[in-house]
Amino acid sequence: MNPSESHPLHALPSAQSGRLIDFLTANVISPMIYPPQPNLVVNGMKPYPTMRVELVPLTYVRMPEFWGIEVVGSLPDQPGLLPSAASVPVPYTVELKLHGLTGTRGIEVIGANRTEQIPLQPDEDLAQFVGAVVDGRFRRMFPQWVPERYPRLTTVAVTDDAGPESGELDLNPYDGEILRVRGTYRDGWIYSATVVERVPESILSILARQAFPDADEGVHVMPVDAPSTVR
Numbered sequence: 001m002n003p004s005e006s007h008p009l010h011a012l013p014s015a016q017s018g019r020l021i022d023f024l025t026a027n028v029i030s031p032m033i034y035p036p037q038p039n040l041v042v043n044g045m046k047p048y049p050t051m052r053v054e055l056v057p058l059t060y061v062r063m064p065e066f067w068g069i070e071v072v073g074s075l076p077d078q079p080g081l082l083p084s085a086a087s088v089p090v091p092y093t094v095e096l097k098l099h100g101l102t103g104t105r106g107i108e109v110i111g112a113n114r115t116e117q118i119p120l121q122p123d124e125d126l127a128q129f130v131g132a133v134v135d136g137r138f139r140r141m142f143p144q145w146v147p148e149r150y151p152r153l154t155t156v157a158v159t160d161d162a163g164p165e166s167g168e169l170d171l172n173p174y175d176g177e178i179l180r181v182r183g184t185y186r187d188g189w190i191y192s193a194t195v196v197e198r199v200p201e202s203i204l205s206i207l208a209r210q211a212f213p214d215a216d217e218g219v220h221v222m223p224v225d226a227p228s229t230v231r
Helices: 203-211
Strands: 018-020 025-029 039-046 052-057 066-074 090-097 106-110 115-119 127-134 137-142 177-186 189-200
Touching: 025 115, 025 189, 039 052, 039 066, 039 106, 052 090, 115 189
Parallel strands: 066 106
Antiparallel strands: 018 066, 025 039, 039 090, 052 066, 106 115, 127 137, 127 177, 177 189
16 A cells, blocks of 8 residues: 555545645635625644645536535645654644635535535625624624624524524634624624624724723723923
8 A cells, every 4th residue: 555545634534626624713804995805714723734725616517505615635745745643733824815706695614524604695784893802702892873782793694593592603712803793783683793804902903992982981081191381
């Protein structure tokens, strides 16, 4: 048997072009520019430092509801360059521009052990929300008409029979970041929630908190010392 054929990589599920590997998070990021240019960003742990990870779109005869995009890992073809089975996993981040790669309803990220569907179909009823993630909760900063200070986010649509709790988003991976979310607000929940932009905690987020304060908290103004009298 060829040594490369007995390598642990071959125990992973086959993709259309390589071997599927696991992913941890998958998000569609749309920078605030026009026209919109959404990018798929996938994070995870690859089993070998020398492994190359790619996002590979599937090919369709007709447009699907959710366009499949595989998370594919590959190693060098030379047997002598294959890593040992005891290699330490390392993190990876890969991106893919989604122009021309979205189905009628969105995309589906396909990994070794799970898939994740991300709805992307435009909806005129969806609104924009901006907030900071604090201790795993979404602290609303905009718009001001939302009465809840900490609305909860769910992928469930308002019209779905399932309760919003069944699709509640885990916001812990975004802790300390400013999020721009698209969805529909109702009764303390943002339904059909999609994270379209994320910004790490910075001086910009501090300014954003001052620009969009909660109505019941008021604006927090930094004290300014009175200028000294010149003699």
